[in-house]
Amino acid sequence: MSAEQTKDPVAEQIRAVLDGRWEAIRQQLRADPRFPVAEPDLRLDLEQHRARTLELVTALTDSELVRATLPVELGGTGDVGASVTGLEMIGHGDLSVFVKAGVQFGLFGGAIANLGTERHHREYLPGMADLSLPGCFAMTETGHGSDVQSILTTATYDPETDELVVHSPSPAARKDYIGGAARDARLAAVFAQLVVGEEQHGVHCVLVPLRDESGQPMPGVTIGDCGTKLGLKGVDNGRLMFDQVHVPRANLLNKYGDIDDQGRYSSPIESVNRRFFTMLGTLVRGRVTVAAGAGAATRSALTLAVRYGLQRTQFTYPDGEHEVVVMDYRAHQRKLLPRLARSYALALAQNALTGKLADISTGEITDESSQRELEARAAGLKAITTEHANDTIQACREACGGAGYMALNRFADLKADTDVFATFEGDNTVLLQLLAKGMLTDYRSDFQELDTRGAILFGARQVTTSVIEHTIGGSIIQRLISGAPGKDGDNALEDRGGQLAVFEDRESHLTETLAMRLRRAGEEGADSFRVFNEAQDHLLESARAHIDRIALEAFVTAIEEAPDGPGRDLLNLVCDLFVFSTVEANRAWFIEHGRLSASQSKGVVARVNELCGELRPHTATLVGGFGIPDRWLTTEMMADLASF
């Protein structure tokens, strides 16, 4: 920890709360001078940046982070939470390293671990972990990104040779934007429509060698380079076309669908849809990790902008002598502090999500509804956290004026690198729809019942009332809501229980009315696409309300579990700001639906201003609480201010 942070015991209390269950690995990486939280090196060209990124990722192979990625039987710790959290910490540094590591250990490694069986684990995971086998995850195609079920690449079983033939039938089938494909990957986890005999069995994953030892493309494999991108310059995104590429049958990752020695297909999951969604469920870890990294980048940006705003002055007070510290302007507080409060809420929701992922991975939680809930929540939290990242990093850049535009001050990379987080691992709009679907079906319905088009059509659901489940801090939340005196009255927002009830009520109302609208799609003669499409904005709003609610629950639970002290008191204030600024942002809805009167609504706006003022003296502590070591955030602009 930096000198500054150790001087502030309140920041230290807050850091412990934000660090949560995987505090140990966070502290270990903070203290590790070799940990690759690299500053941008602006002299590098594309090739040099890629080379450096591979080097930094390779340097991780002896870290706890990568040990956490490997199962116990292969010498690792199998601690998925530590692996995600370790990657999250990289998110404070060079995000090319974060993404490249995420592709290798999370997506490529995850596909083998979750879709493959023991023989694949033994053969490939050690090389995955020590980077002797750089891989990639080839799912997205030029023609189909969000709609994975419609991808065009085929993997056809050839009984003559007992091989699978991987093929790209058209330009739209080209694998696109594949991280690692352009330069480094030797093996690709390729998603393709599996064809055995006359039958299509849906999307499966096949391991396809891309390059030989000397780096030359394998026969039938055409590799393209996406070239320069908006950001993530160190990630070698590329394109793949397969021209009848033969691979052994054993290269099929066969946990959920296999071809036996007689060339017969079988699967433990009968329904094609259900099988598809089960396989896609393994994407959840990637989404959890992306959300985690986006959160880290956001907190870096806020730390930089707040510290700059505490030193930077502009214009004088009426005395004509003293200049005003820009953080004292209400407009500046309004720009940064509600976003800071939301970052706290999302960080704590993220911790809960990582925890749930870990518990399901270790088998501590086994029921299918928890798995479905995890998938829905990961989709939603990824969408909201990455959207928040883009919005907040932009605000932070602007809050630092011209200095914010200079690459040495970090916002350039933070902005450019996180921008695509809104798109990869699932487009945010599609992911919010996925969450809404989960909300409507209460995570319990079998995917078989759902329309095959996944995120798009719901058909006639029978949901009339939604059941809010308090899966984060259940008993704590229930107790607070039950004990809220003003729950249904005029002062609902004045205590924590009332606030929780207000957030819950919004989600319930949106979800119930959504279900009513969508049920019409199932009526005789209904144009079901039209019914869905006309409710699409309603649907997205329901998903947002859900994430707001679980973020508040996570925040409240973390506060309730924290030891008494000034750190906890301050967290309570931040939580208030999160509540009031969230209600403020949605206050039109609250008035329209009779939840707030016009004058109460004005009161909410006033309360946000008041809370910004109350938090102003604590802003240094609040970014200190993020626990980002000073040496990870050196910038030219702070050195400039110090020289005045």
Added chain:
Amino acid sequence: MSAEQTKDPVAEQIRAVLDGRWEAIRQQLRADPRFPVAEPDLRLDLEQHRARTLELVTALTDSELVRATLPVELGGTGDVGASVTGLEMIGHGDLSVFVKAGVQFGLFGGAIANLGTERHHREYLPGMADLSLPGCFAMTETGHGSDVQSILTTATYDPETDELVVHSPSPAARKDYIGGAARDARLAAVFAQLVVGEEQHGVHCVLVPLRDESGQPMPGVTIGDCGTKLGLKGVDNGRLMFDQVHVPRANLLNKYGDIDDQGRYSSPIESVNRRFFTMLGTLVRGRVTVAAGAGAATRSALTLAVRYGLQRTQFTYPDGEHEVVVMDYRAHQRKLLPRLARSYALALAQNALTGKLADISTGEITDESSQRELEARAAGLKAITTEHANDTIQACREACGGAGYMALNRFADLKADTDVFATFEGDNTVLLQLLAKGMLTDYRSDFQELDTRGAILFGARQVTTSVIEHTIGGSIIQRLISGAPGKDGDNALEDRGGQLAVFEDRESHLTETLAMRLRRAGEEGADSFRVFNEAQDHLLESARAHIDRIALEAFVTAIEEAPDGPGRDLLNLVCDLFVFSTVEANRAWFIEHGRLSASQSKGVVARVNELCGELRPHTATLVGGFGIPDRWLTTEMMADLASF
């Protein structure tokens, strides 16, 4: 014009309306194959990009655009409107060229033209125009950007040598982010505190040679390089420190303040404040140009995203066969169409602003209140248009998914290059305050009466009712408002006059209540900073309401003046969407202040959805109406879609 555009007569009608008064130069530049609307060249390093940018700017010197920059007596046309519009057209291409040209012809040239006198014009403007004298505009300092009045650089008259001594007294006085300083500029227009004898006369502009013919820094001048920035890679931003640099007295740009042969200072403007604001008034052209360029970049992004959205499909209809064109999704329409409508409104407000600038420049309008109005409006429109650019280009990038992230598809540069438009030529928050100040004083009060701290403190103004002046399309607007049947009733938004009245009412109410709050700052014992600061968000909202109002007036006026036909009908629909989506975004305010009932507010949301649906079939025409030649917008992603 491209083949596609000539095929659509409705788009052509709309183009003529959007082109407005300077249609001729727009059409001329569209048809000019040499016009430098360059695609990004991704292989260039910093130095190569800078060299190419200088080359492209130099290539402009024989264009109408640059002739328009020069006064008639020096062989130009002195057509400021054509100059701004020509630069706006460059905004469709490489924005480094736009900024570099803007610095040379607009800021550097503008400082000499507007702050200098005939001897400066003769000596420097020809070299400015033919690029034999590359210059820069050195105002911003590391310690003071928005607060120009507090800059620290001094220009002290030395009677011994009859020279001015330019000096940077501290690191905070360093000139920073100065476009052209790092590589090309030979002469700088340096803003400094003028000291003659014992007396400080406030900020003046002095021409200081930076480099000799061989490019070496002049004695006493230290030049730094800002290096890599988030964007605008081709602009060589740099830093300047002056160590007692002597320049001839004649280098003082002496229109508003001069030193005579006896070493005595004199100025035609007695008040130091008024003089300062008069000199700063010359910045208005830079702000008008930046807003114009941001608007152009936004329309480029929308054109790309809409055309992509009309070709791209994702997920199938319930028939399981046909894929849905993404523009058919309501969420996609919601993402792009309200932003498109706002882009129309802002483009037309921009045309009105450019026209006003031109009329004032040619002396057709001479009253001081018009000049003040122009300054306030330029500040506000620059802030809102650049904010809209950042928001819209981001939405367009996301609307194109992974393809949007590839540099070849243009969003990378559009985003990175326009990002700083929110900051340069005045931070957007500060500019909105400047506008609000103008609104409070009705553009009529003498700046002398105002608090010296400019944008920050208003003191006790006596404004109790604000007077809305219809300076765009005055009689048209008045007639529509007077004729509105439902003006005060429930259906105010149903006709154009009622809509205008609603926008006007919002601005009036916000401004009047703001004035009431701020008057308290003048009361005995009041903490005037606190009064101002607590009203800051109110103040910013007033400024936004003002820009919404004048944008609507500009839109309505342009429609009223357009010939009847399907182009005009479509513009009417777009204008409706602008109205309803603006009210929707601010609907909490309208309900809180008794302007809309809860159910009317819900109706507004529904109407936005309806209008999106009504405009959907016309989206190709609507972006065609922007009149951006196809060859300026070639991208890889459209070629990919065409190959499917």
